[in-house]
Amino acid sequence: xxxxxxxxxxxxxxxxxxxxxxxxxxxxxxxxxxxxxxxxxxxxxxxxxxxxxxxxxxxxxxxxxxxxxxxxxxxxxxxxxxxxxxxxxxxxxxxxxxxxxxxxxxxxxxxxxxx
Amino acid sequence: xxxxxxxxxxxxxxxxxxxxxxxxxxxxxxxxxxxxxxxxxxxxxxxxxxxxxxxxxxxxxxxxxxxxxxxxxxxxxxxxxxxxxxxxxxxxxxxxxxxxxxxxxxxxxxx
Numbered sequence: 671x672x673x674x675x676x677x678x679x680x681x682x683x684x685x686x687x688x689x690x691x692x693x694x695x696x697x698x699x700x701x702x703x704x705x706x707x708x709x710x711x712x713x714x715x716x717x718x719x720x721x722x723x724x725x726x727x728x729x730x731x732x733x734x735x736x737x738x739x740x741x742x743x744x745x746x747x748x749x750x751x752x753x754x755x756x757x758x759x760x761x762x763x764x765x766x767x768x769x770x771x772x773x774x775x776x777x778x779x780x781x782x783x784x785x
Numbered sequence: 786x787x788x789x790x791x792x793x794x795x796x797x798x799x800x801x802x803x804x805x806x807x808x809x810x811x812x813x814x815x816x817x818x819x820x821x822x823x824x825x826x827x828x829x830x831x832x833x834x835x836x837x838x839x840x841x842x843x844x845x846x847x848x849x850x851x852x853x854x855x856x857x858x859x860x861x862x863x864x865x866x867x868x869x870x871x872x873x874x875x876x877x878x879x880x881x882x883x884x885x886x887x888x889x890x891x892x893x894x895x896x
Contacts, residue, residue, distance in 0.1 A: 704884065713789070713876050713887025714828075759828065771816050771880065772841060777827040 672697045672764050676776035679757075683750055683783050691745040691779045693734075693760035701762040703727075703736055703743040704773065708757045717745075717758070750783045757781070789888035791877050797894045803865040806891045809858055810879030818885065819852055819862050820876040828876075834860065867895045 677692040695701065702721045706714040718727030723738035732747045745758060760776040790809040798804050810817050818833040832842040837854045845852070849868070854860040864871055874892050878885040 706885075711889070713878070713889050714885070715887065716884030719884060771818075771833065771835070772830060773885070775828045775830075 672701065672762060672774045674760050674762055674774050674776040676758075676760050676779050679778075679780035681779060681781045683781070685752055685783055685785050686749045687783075689745070689747040689750045689754075689781065691758055691760075691781070693743045693745065693776060695741050695743065695760075695762050695774075697741075697762055697764055699765035700738070701765050703734070704761045704763070705732070705734055705743070705745050706759040706761060708759065708778070710756070714759060750781070752783045752785050755781055755783045789877055789879050789886050791875075791888035791891050793891060794889065795892045795894075797896065798867055800868055800895055801866045802895075803863065804867045804871075804893060804895075806862040806864075806875050806877075806893070808860045808862070808877030808888060810860070810877070811881075811886055812858065814879035814881040814886070815857075816880045817854060817860050818878040818880075819860070820878065820887075821873045822876060822890070823873045831862070864893075867893075869895045871895050 673696045675694050704719045705717040707717045708714045718729040720727040720736035726735045734743050734745045757778045757780045759778045761773040763773050792807045815836050819831040821829045831844045832852045834854045852862045872894050874890045876887050876890045878887040
């Protein structure tokens with residue numbers, strides 16, 4: 671079946687450090703891939719997405735490239751800020767989902783950025 | 786746009802009591818999702834609606850849980866009777882194309 675695996679947290683970095691949060695998936699065909707962010711006390715927000723192989727999603731300095739060959743969608747940011755402290759969720763929507771709008775979620779990776 | 790509005794933000798109730806969580810989706814969004822989030826199990830989809838019709842309720846844990854969407858602007862998630870293991874943050878999300886928009890959640894504590 672379809673599944674998403676994220677690296678376990680928590681991840682603790684100093685401000686301006688480079689961030690990578692790994693995400694790999696299992697799916698038949700070409701799923702759509704998403705990263706969501708959850709700031710403390712808030713709901714999840716869409717951060718970026720990619721819908722086909724080799725697409726790069728980007729937003730707020732974060733990037734992730736859809737790699738079919740490695741079934742990965744790793745999240746990266748070149749220089750993190752304290753305000754990036756949050757929980758990050760990787761998710762996929764199965765290909766040929768038709769009317770099925772369910773997302774398959776990773777367990778989330780907590781990021782803490784220290785000044 | 787006010788976003789997805791959930792109420793209450795916090796609910797503390799005694800075991801055995803009925804709990805009703807409310808959600809107002811973004812106007813024009815045709816999908817509505819109820820999620821539960823806990824440290825142990827992460828984010829779990831409970832049920833989702835399309836055009837007010839329940840499409841998939843396979844995530845509803847048991848008969849104590851029920852959800853309704855009487856119209857396009859309102860949905861409820863009810864737990865009766867509540868149990869301590871139901872303590873979690875419950876999120877409502879809506880979408881129309883694109884990504885989901887989540888509400889701020891209801892933190893439920895059952896004592």
